[in-house]
Amino acid sequence: MKRITILLFLCFMGITMTSAQQNTFKGTWLYEQEEKNGTIQLDLYQKSIENGFDMDGALCYGTFAFSDGSYYSIEEVEVKGNNASLQKVLDTEMGEFKMQMTYNPDNKSIELNTNGANSLPDKLLLRKSDIQNLETSAESPTINEFDNEASSPISWTGIVGAVILIMAMAGYSLFIINKKNEFDQVYTTEYFSTVRRSNGKNPQSTPAENAQATGLLEKLRQELTIFQNHPSGASYLILLKKRQYKKCADYLRQAIEVAPTNPEAVHNLQQYAHILTNSQRRLFDGSYSVMIAAGIATLLVGYLMSDLLIAILFAGAIAVYYLASFAPQYLILNKIANSSHVSTGFLGTLAKIVGNAKVITYIFDTQDPIDTITGDNKYRYDDYSQVQASVFIVIWAYLVAGIGIMYIACWRFFRNFIMH
Numbered sequence: 262m263k264r265i266t267i268l269l270f271l272c273f274m275g276i277t278m279t280s281a282q283q284n285t286f287k288g289t290w291l292y293e294q295e296e297k298n299g300t301i302q303l304d305l306y307q308k309s310i311e312n313g314f315d316m317d318g319a320l321c322y323g324t325f326a327f328s329d330g331s332y333y334s335i336e337e338v339e340v341k342g343n344n345a346s347l348q349k350v351l352d353t354e355m356g357e358f359k360m361q362m363t364y365n366p367d368n369k370s371i372e373l374n375t376n377g378a379n380s381l382p383d384k385l386l387l388r389k390s391d392i393q394n395l396e397t398s399a400e401s402p403t404i405n406e407f408d409n410e411a412s413s414p415i416s417w418t419g420i421v422g423a424v425i426l427i428m429a430m431a432g433y434s435l436f437i438i439n440k441k442n443e444f445d446q447v448y449t450t451e452y453f454s455t456v457r458r459s460n461g462k463n464p465q466s467t468p469a470e471n472a473q474a475t476g477l478l479e480k481l482r483q484e485l486t487i488f489q490n491h492p493s494g495a496s497y498l499i500l501l502k503k504r505q506y507k508k509c510a511d512y513l514r515q516a517i518e519v520a521p522t523n524p525e526a527v528h529n530l531q532q533y534a535h536i537l538t539n540s541q542r543r544l545f546d547g548s549y550s551v552m553i554a555a556g557i558a559t560l561l562v563g564y565l566m567s568d569l570l571i572a573i574l575f576a577g578a579i580a581v582y583y584l585a586s587f588a589p590q591y592l593i594l595n596k597i598a599n600s601s602h603v604s605t606g607f608l609g610t611l612a613k614i615v616g617n618a619k620v621i622t623y624i625f626d627t628q629d630p631i632d633t634i635t636g637d638n639k640y641r642y643d644d645y646s647q648v649q650a651s652v653f654i655v656i657w658a659y660l661v662a663g664i665g666i667m668y669i670a671c672w673r674f675f676r677n678f679i680m681h
Contacts (some may be wrong), residue, residue: 262285285364286345289390292327294382297329301373301387305362306336314353317640325350331379333358352379380427380505420570423667428579428675433582438543444534450527453520455563465524474521478529481512485536488598501595503681508535526532547586547673555579555666562664577665585674592681 286305292298302310303323312321312334323331339351345362352358358378365370373388446452454464466474485498500506514529556579562593563572 279677285343286323286340286371291384291390292386292387294385295374297328298606299325299385300390303335305335305340310335322347323365331381333378350378362629422576423574426576426671428582430670430678431577431584434581434587434674434678438584438587442538442541444510445538446534448527448531448534450522450524453522453527456520457522460520462520464522471521471523471526474516474523474526476529477512477516477519478526479532481509481516482531484508484512486598487572488594497620499594500536500591501598502591506537506540506591513537540589540594542590543587544593545583545586546588546593546596547582548586551577551666551669552582555582555664558664558666559659575666578670580667582670582673585670585677588681590678591606592677599630625665 286303288303290301292301292304292443301323304310305322308320308322310321310323312319312324313326314332314334321334321336322338323335325331331352333350333352335347337347339346339348343364343366345364347358347360347362350358350360356379359377360376360553361374362371363374369389373385373387375381375383375385378384378445453466457464457466466612482498485583486501486505488496488497488501500509513530513533516526521527521530555575559575562575563569
């Protein structure tokens, strides 16, 4: 399951990068050859270009407008990587043609094979315009309305990939959080006596078996870390690392397999089983304030972009962040033990920024009294610039965290459920 989740994570990152780069045949292109030139508007991924010769303002995949007055609209396309097949291109006389486009990433140009349509050159070399005006302008309210309702800044491939990743991470997180630990069991003398009978052994363990179990438990104890609680002065045996758990779990399994019935050995075994079980319990160590910031970012993005799908993906990312923030107890103890009792992490850093901000007071002496009643000639000025700057930094940090909640959730999932 972990391998599948890792593959899904990598696929999501790849899909995100691919979606971000999916603008090869999108933009304004120019054709210049001797006295003839042309302007080409392209968006071969969705119909968003206005057909200037359509009385109803229909949209198409692109238009060609040449200086000789000829005009073409692209109605049907098929894009494969850096190649595009224009399967249906219409001119103003309703002539229908097929053309091909090839994008050259080296010089960022497009070679258009016209197949000799309307006596056009067989091949036209198009270069990207420095000024891109494909985005809908204020002069085209019809296109604005259409784009807002029918298009999304993320491709459907990216959306499907994100949904699959969200479901996989959320499902796996819930499975691990609710999974019962193998040592979450009450071990008693009667329990081991019953196990020994079922295995055809004597109900009471021999002195040699008791010594073997005691030796294994002693090895287990030596692997544990002594944690000092400075406020109370008490000390505890705990686990701080994953490899510690693996070693201790191996010793405990061997001791359980021996099935000792000696009361002291059973008591020690139960204590160590309790320590190992607690070390795997999942506790929330995330930030509710980050989730609130992500919720606000979701509302803002959904409102500004008028895209319900994006808002749904953000909401799913917040859910994943919450579930992925349930870290094993030993990982949280590890951070506490190595933090020297100083607040760290995202909230700790922000707290330090705000805590270190100060209001600086300046007092100036003047020659003439400022207060005519008291005769005070001191002028007081409070500088709040540090406080204002810290508040701005905190707000900006939460905004960035809210917008990037999906990537934060992926990192927390990888750290808490894959690495640990």
